[in-house]
Amino acid sequence: TQLLEQSPQFLSIQEGENLTVYCNSSSVFSSLQWYRQEPGEGPVLLVTVVTGGEVKKLKRLTFQFGDARKDSSLHITAAQTGDTGLYLCAAHVTNQAGTALIFGKGTTLSVSS
Amino acid sequence: ETGVTQSPTHLIKTRGQQVTLRCSSQSGHNTVSWYQQALGQGPQFIFQYYREEENGRGNFPPRFSGLQFPNYSSELNVNALELDDSALYLCASSGGGLSAEAFFGQGTRLTVV
Numbered sequence: 011t012q013l014l015e016q017s018p019q020f021l022s023i024q025e026g027e028n029l030t031v032y033c034n035s036s037s038v039f040s041s042l043q044w045y046r047q048e049p050g051e052g053p054v055l056l057v058t059v060v061t062g063g064e065v066k067k068l069k070r071l072t073f074q075f076g077d078a079r080k081d082s083s084l085h086i087t088a089a090q091t092g093d094t095g096l097y098l099c100a101a102h103v104t105n106q107a108g109t110a111l112i113f114g115k116g117t118t119l120s121v122s123s
Numbered sequence: 124e125t126g127v128t129q130s131p132t133h134l135i136k137t138r139g140q141q142v143t144l145r146c147s148s149q150s151g152h153n154t155v156s157w158y159q160q161a162l163g164q165g166p167q168f169i170f171q172y173y174r175e176e177e178n179g180r181g182n183f184p185p186r187f188s189g190l191q192f193p194n195y196s197s198e199l200n201v202n203a204l205e206l207d208d209s210a211l212y213l214c215a216s217s218g219g220g221l222s223a224e225a226f227f228g229q230g231t232r233l234t235v236v
Contacts, residue, residue: 016165043224052127052213052227053166098165100225108179111156111215111225113165 013037014099014114022120026088031117033099034081040102042082044073047096047116056084089121127216129228136204136235144199144231146214154178155197156225157189158213166213172197201233209235 015034023029033042041060045053057066059075059082066073070093072085086093100113128147136142148155154173158166168181172191186202195216201208211232215225 050229052215052229053225054227055224058224096163096165105179108171108173108177110168110171110179110181111217112168113158116163116165118163 012115013103013112014101016097016099016114016117018117019115020118020120022122023089025091025121025123027121029086029089029119031084031086031097031119032081033083033114035101036080037101037103038079040079042075042079043100043111044082044084045098045100045113047098048094053096053098053113086119089119091121091123094119094121127214127226127228129212129214129231131231132229133232134234136233138204138206138235140204141200141202142204142233144201144212144214144233146197146199146216146228148195148197148214148216149226152216152218152226153195154217154223155191155195156215156217157197157199158215159183159208160211160213160230162211169199204235206235209233 017032043058044056047053057073062079063077064075070087074083096116098116130145156171157169160166171179175191188200191197211230213230215227217223217225
């Protein structure tokens with residue numbers, strides 16, 4: 011079973027449209043991160059959300075952490091072709107073996123002009 | 124400040140062979156993690172090294188092994204390569220902590236034929 015479930019898996023939209031990507035889990039996290047990855051590159055951190063109910067804005071991107079700290083969403087307003095990429099949510103998980111940053115499967119976004 | 128660099132960028136190996144991938148962490152970072160990423164999927168955690176010790180391992184067989192050196196650079200070794208090992212292998216370094224940002228290299232694209 012996947013610790014972080016992302017939906018939708020694929021999204022293809024026109025420039026100027028709005029979209030929301032979701033990241034859900036049955037586990038509670040102390041923080042959650044969103045990354046964006048372009049083809050041929052490694053993921054790059056967009057934001058870290060820490061407090062339940064927190065909303066963070068990064069230009070046209072709005073990130074929200076659920077009140078129970080189990081889920082998060084990413085909303086993009088007026089999408090541009092430069093927003094195309096793989097959007098990943100990630101959380102740090104600690105067990106007896108150590109701590110690891112675990113990723114969801116990602117949402118592949120394609121924005122066309 | 125130098126970023127995370129990985130070598131080689133591309134590699135083709137034959138089934139049954141062994142491979143070593145290398146990663147130089149970002150200056151000042153003592154934690155290195157390795158990930159395997161299939162096309163269009165999120166990165167899967169392989170293992171993490173902190174100050175030369177393995178500090179967390181994902182669901183990968185023992186033929187995936189690693190090392191971290193005193194300068195915090197790292198190697199990923201894969202023995203007895205299988206066709207399913209074909210993937211993008213990402214290295215990430217961080218300064219530690221549960222909200223720490225992970226900085227990724229651009230990855231090594233491994234193809235097993």
